[in-house]
Amino acid sequence: MAIDIGGTKIAGALVHPDGAMTAVTRRPTPRGTDADGVMAAVAEVVADLARDPLWARAVRCGIGSAGPVDTSRGTVSPVNIGAWREFPVQERTAAELAARGARIPVVLAGDGVAMTAAEHWLGAARGHANALCMVVSTGVGGGLILNNQLHPGPTGNAGHIGHISVAFDGERCVCGGHGCVESLASGTAIARWALAQGWTGPDPTAAGVAASAAAGDPVALAAFDRAGRALAAAIAATATLVETDIAVIGGGVAASGDTLFEPVRRHLASYAALSFVKDLQVVPAALGTHAGLIGAAAAAMMLLPTA
The missing domain is CATH 3.30.420.40 (ATPase, nucleotide binding domain)
Incomplete structure (x- = not known):
C-alpha cells in the first residue's frame, strides 16, 4: 500500500511485487482548512483503496511525504501544507488502515528518500x-x-x-x-x-x-x-x-x-x-510522475519486514 502526500495532491495505490500499480486514486491537497481537514483527504484515499479486492492482501504501507519530516516521531511539517506542523501522519494513517481491517506496519519517508528507493528498485539506479x-x-x-x-x-x-x-x-x-x-x-x-x-x-x-x-x-x-x-x-x-x-x-x-x-x-x-x-x-x-507512489512502496519494502 502506497500513499504519496504533496502540496497539490494526495495519491494512493496498491503496489505489486513487480512494481505494477492498481487501484490508483488521488485527491487534491485541501487548502484553507485545518490539520484534520487535510487528513480527511488522506482518509478518502485510504477508503478508495479499501474498496479494492486486493486490499486484504496488503502486507505493509509506505507513506512518502513532502518535508520536512521526522521519521523518528512519524511527523511531517510540509512547507506547502501549512495546516500540518509536526502532524502525526504515520499514527493517523495507521489508525485509518486499522479501522478498515488492515493492521499492517506503516513507514514514513520523505519524498527525496522515497524517490531514491523507487529509482533503486525499478529506475536509473537499479x-x-x-x-x-x-x-x-x-x-x-x-x-x-x-x-x-x-x-x-x-x-x-x-x-x-x-x-x-x-x-x-x-x-x-x-x-x-x-x-x-x-x-x-x-x-x-x-x-x-x-x-x-x-x-x-x-x-x-x-x-x-x-x-x-x-x-x-x-x-x-x-x-x-x-x-x-x-x-x-x-x-x-x-x-x-x-x-x-x-x-x-x-x-x-x-x-x-x-x-x-x-x-x-x-x-x-x-x-x-x-x-x-x-x-x-x-x-x-527514469520513473517520472510514478516515483512518488512507487517510492513509498519501495521504502516500505526496504525499511519494514513483511507482516
Whole structure:
C-alpha cells in the first residue's frame, strides 16, 4: 500500500511485487482548512483503496511525504501544507488502515528518500549498490543508497543534498545557512538569478529560462551553468564522502535535459578528480510522475519486514 502526500495532491495505490500499480486514486491537497481537514483527504484515499479486492492482501504501507519530516516521531511539517506542523501522519494513517481491517506496519519517508528507493528498485539506479538520487524542482532534496540499503538516517533526512553549502560566502538560504545548493540550483533560484541578470523571457520560471537557454540566450545558459556547477560540487562532495558511483537527478528542472545535464557533467570533471570518484555517472531519473507512489512502496519494502 502506497500513499504519496504533496502540496497539490494526495495519491494512493496498491503496489505489486513487480512494481505494477492498481487501484490508483488521488485527491487534491485541501487548502484553507485545518490539520484534520487535510487528513480527511488522506482518509478518502485510504477508503478508495479499501474498496479494492486486493486490499486484504496488503502486507505493509509506505507513506512518502513532502518535508520536512521526522521519521523518528512519524511527523511531517510540509512547507506547502501549512495546516500540518509536526502532524502525526504515520499514527493517523495507521489508525485509518486499522479501522478498515488492515493492521499492517506503516513507514514514513520523505519524498527525496522515497524517490531514491523507487529509482533503486525499478529506475536509473537499479543495480548500483551505492547511489545518490536527487529531486531538483522548487527545492532540492535527495536520498542515499549505501551497500544496497536505503539510508534515511535517524530522522529520515540523510541525503538532503539541497542544504550542502557549496559557496561559503554565498547568499543566505531559507534554511538559515549560506551558499546552499538549493539557493543556487533550484528552479526558483535559476529563474531568480536569470531575472536579476537582465533576462527578459516571457515565462519567468525555470522552464522559461530552460527554453531560452535551448535557443542560445547567453543569460539563460549562464543561469543553468551556475546551477550545474553547484550540483556538480555537491554530487562530487557526496561521492567523495560515501563512495557513490551514480547520481540520479529527477524533478521539474531535470526535465530540461541536456540544458542541465551538460553543465553538471562538465563541471563534475573538475570536482570529482580522485581515482575512486572520477568515473561517477550522472543520469536522469527514469520513473517520472510514478516515483512518488512507487517510492513509498519501495521504502516500505526496504525499511519494514513483511507482516
